[in-house]
């Protein structure tokens with residue numbers, strides 16, 4: 001049987017908007033407080049994309065940083081996967097990211113799996129490498145959910161921030177160690193109504209008496225926070241255990257777990273269920289809030305910059321969110 005090509009994660013990068021919105025700032029126009037937000041979520045502040053900036057710009061910045069770390073030129077990239085639920089263009093923002101990076105050889109497309117987008121894109125990227133189709137795949141996760149929330153709804157708008165994170169995956173010789181040790185991805189569309197960013201209504205245009213053409217209008221994000229929390233607290237540990245089983249590793253052999261940064265209480269609840277010490281759970285929620293698909297690579301880039309996570313580290317990454325979708329990947333850094 002032909003051996004599949006292996007995968008190596010060689011670069012990580014991130015980009016955050018410069019505009020910072022603190023809990024105190026929110027309390028100036030909402031019936032909320034730093035005490036409520038911090039105790040319920042662990043969030044102190046979030047970065048918000050300015051009106052004249054685009055998600056594409058953030059994605060390009062994060063992608064450039066990942067390529068620089070790997071010492072790979074943009075022209076060497078074969079494929080760019082952009083995980084986002086908030087593209088600047090619904091036809092896809094990945095092509096403009098490709099142009100912005102100068103990665104003119106790369107094919108580029110968007111992948112939409114909400115807050116699970118990074119893990120889903122990482123696993124998708126690995127399949128192209130394993131089959132030998134491509135040698136270098138840049139996975140970028142970028143979101144600006146601040147643009148989708150109702151800023152008068154305190155139950156939702158306080159949770160989200162904007163940002164982008166990226167990793168470069170490269171093909172590795174078959175005799176070397178594999179960087180993607182195992183994964184498990186799940187979807188449950190019967191629970192789609194728990195988290196939505198959907199078409200709400202149609203502006204109906206009647207060009208003639210007997211014809212009506214509907215034009216879609218999106219509503220702001222809706223979420224049943226309590227139900228999502230309840231679901232995630234049991235589904236995420238299960239999927240992590242499955243991914244570990246597939247990788248042939250036990251949790252003791254993992255250095256750090258990086259969950260999608262949605263809520264500090266979720267991070268702690270998952271740690272408790274898995275019986276893992278809090279120091280091995282990565283948390284950057286205080287400074288960034290929930291940056292949707294981007295939260296895992298943003299946290300990874302920050303940890304690497306601080307020198308806490310280093311090459312050779314074994315990580316579990318787990319995303320979860322709308323769909324509902326959730327999944328975990330066991331990764332060893334190159």
Ligand code: UT7
Nearest residue numbers: 031032033036040115154155158225226228229262263321
């Ligand atoms: O990334 C996508 C995945 N999403 C998630 O993982 C989100 C999961 N869910 C959560 O993280 C939590 O459910 C939330 C942080 C969203 C909410 O926390 P909670 O402890 O479940 O609060 P709650 O919704 O049950 O609300 C408790 C109270 C309510 O008041 P009453 O009804 O008890 O009087 C809310 O009206 O807190 C009130 N409240 C607030 N108060 C001050 C809700 N939001 C706020 C706020 N400031 N911002």
